[in-house]
Every structure is written in C-alpha cells, then in structure tokens.
Amino acid sequence: MSITLEQLSARMRQGEQVPLRHTAQVALTLSIPSILQQIVVTAMEYIDAAMVGHIGAAATASIGIVSSSTWLLHGMLAGLCMAFSIQVAQYLGADRQQDARGVLRQSMLFNLAVGLAAAAFGVGISRFLPGWLGADTALRANASAYFAIWSASLPFIMAMGTYAAMLRSTGDALTPGLISIFTCVLDIIFNFFLINPTREMTVFGQNLTVWGLGWGVPGAALGNVKTVLSHPQALRQCAGFLKMLGLARREAANTALAAQEVARRGDKALAAIASKETAGLYGLHVLAENINGSEDNTTRFIVIGRVQRAKGNRFSLLFTVDHKAGALARVMQVIGEEGFNLECIKSRPMPHAAWEYYFYAELVGDCSGAAAQALLKKLGAVCRTVRVLGVYSRGAAEGERV
DSSP, rough: OOOOHHHHHHHHHHHHOHHHHHOOOHHHHHHHHHHHHHHHHHHHHHHHHHHHHOOHHHHHHHHHHHHHHHHHHHHHHHHHHHHHHHHHHHHTTTTOHHHHHHHHHHHHHHHHHHHHHHHHHHHHTTTTTTHHTTHHHHHHHHHHHHHHHHHHEEEEEHHHHHHHHHHHHTOOHHHHHHHHHHHHHHHHHHHHHHHEEEEEEEEEEEEEEEEEEESSSSSGGGGGGOEEOOHHHHHHHHHHHHHHOOOOOEEEHHHHHHHHHHHHOOOEEEEEEEOHHHHHHTTTTOOOOSSSOOOOOOOOOOOOOOSSOOOOOOOEEEEEOSSSSSSHHHHHHHHHHHOOOOEEEEEEOTTSSSOOEEEEEEEEEETTTTTHHHHHHHHHHHEEEEEEEEEEOBBBBBBBBB
16 A cells, blocks of 8 residues: 555644554655656766866866865755755645745745855856866866856756755655756757857768857867967967977967967967957957966067157167177166166167177156256267167056056
C-alpha cells in the first residue's frame, strides 16, 4: 500500500502511528528527484567546462580562477532560499495555508532584493577579484568578464532557486528536477551557438555550415595565436607574457600598422600588441589585457605644430656638443647652476657623424621667464647648437600632460 505526502502529513497531525515503510516511501519519493536534479546541475558544470575547453587553455583557466568564488556565492544564496522553504513547509504541515502564502510573498521580495544586491556586489568586485586571487595578469581580464556576466544573472538564479524550494516544500520534487533538465538542455544549445563561431562541420558525411556568434570566453582565442606583431618597444615591454606562452615575435613600424596587418590577413595564428582604440578601429577582438611586464610602462605622445606654445611648466631642449671630453658635463653644470631640474635626458645618433649625438632634455620651469632666457643664453655658449623643441604643462594627476 502506497501513501502520499498529504496523507502522511494528515496522519501525523492526528497523532497516528506511521509505519517506517510509509515514511521511507515518502522520503524516497521526495529525495530521488532532488538527487537527479543535483546530478543534472553537476553534469551541466562539466559540460560547460568541456565545451569551453575546446576553445583553448586560456578559456578554461579564466573560468577556473573564479569558480571557487561562484560556488561560494551561489551556496550562500541557495541557503537563503532553503530558509524560507522550511517555514512554508512547517505552515503547510500545520494546515496554516494563509501563513504559508505570506512567507512565500516575503521570500519572493526578499530574495529579489538580495539577488539584485549580490549582482551589484559581484559586478563591482569582478574587476579586482582575479588579482586578489593571484591570477596571472594575462588571464585577469577574461576571468573578470566571466565573473561579471555570471554575477549579473544572480537575480534570475535566486528566482529559480526560490521557485524550486517552494515547490519542494509542498511535496513536489519532480517539477524542479524537470526544470533543471530543461535548463541543462538549453545550456548546451546556447553554448554550442554562442561560444563557437560560424564554421564548417561534417554531419553524416555531409558538409554543413553551422552558424555561431563566436563569443566564447573573452580571450579564449589566445590559444590559437602563434606569432605576435608589434613595435619593438612594445614587444620588449611584454616579453615576459610572450615568453610564458611561447609566442614568436615580429617587429613592425608601429602598433597601429601591426594591428592593421592582423586585420588585413585574417590569420587566427597572428596577433598584435596595440591599444583598445586601435583594436576597435580595425575590428579586432581584445584577447588579453595588462600584459606588460611592469605597471609603470607608459607610452608618451606629443602634439607638434608650427606655432610654439607660450606658457607651460615644462620645456624640452634639443642640443649638440663638440665631440670632446667634458662637453656634456659643462651643459649639465650650466643647467644646475641656473636652478633648473633636469627630469630626462636622452641621446640619439647623428646621421653621417660617427660617435656624435643629438641630446634631448626635459627641464622643469617656465620657458618664457627671464631665468629660462638666461639659461638658453649660457647654453648657447657651451653647446654647438641648442633649440627649444616645445613647452607643455604637467597637471595635478601624476603623468597627466595638458
């Protein structure tokens, strides 16, 4: 003789003795669908990992970095869903239908608010989380993007969890299980078309073009790259990252031309080191960010024109000196004696003059003032040639030039 949950609850409320086999029967009826649901959810995680793994190791690593955080946050939110379902089950067991409905309404509002707050929290920390977890700089952008997208779905996850928990509290464990199976099927379908690009596939001996958006995990296509093209300085600044991935290097005249060539050739094995703006200009995808070996690496650009700026708190000089002992030292002495701080000095070889150089210097001060004019006059006496290249100002923010 079988017994339903409602019959078991009614007999327990009346104080009747319930045989163990009836209790076990109801427990199995409730637990088997829940066990199958958990198996489906776990299988979905493995399917996701397998489908992403086909794109490249970088994609799998990006997800793995934040997987522990997603499990932790999901577990905490699932506990909140279960807390309300216990109260509903107690009220239903006591035949207090109105109280059960009240708890249901409260749980829906509360879990919606918590889901929105958790989503905002997750998106907010997504940029910093991979760094806190010690992830390699080459994978942080991809892991951040994945965690942000997952966090944005938390209100929907909370809604589905609340719905499933409430159904179980009424004795319906089958419906949540069927919903999980349906969700898993949708997950596979969406993964297939959203992760992978449009491609040719052979099905039963027939060649078919299968549509796909090719979104993947941001940066997943990095696993296909074999050669990186860029300006020599950019290649040196990112040498550690390139060496770690075993990527070959090819020099280009500048980063923009490198990106232009990658776009023109359309070769997945070729990538360029350039700015985000350059990637957008040529329709390229950013595969990895912050790959430079030092966070202090910067590239300076200057604006040139025929009319010199009159005001500024910095100015640049170009000068040459005679090729003899102490010539450059006398220039440095004059700059110091006149009270100017020399921030930078660089040399460039002069064409058709072996072992002779142009010197480029940056000084702190107002070039239009009397002190600067006196400095230029004294430099004219110790330099072969001297010329003011330009005037600029450094703003309050470090490194900002206006």
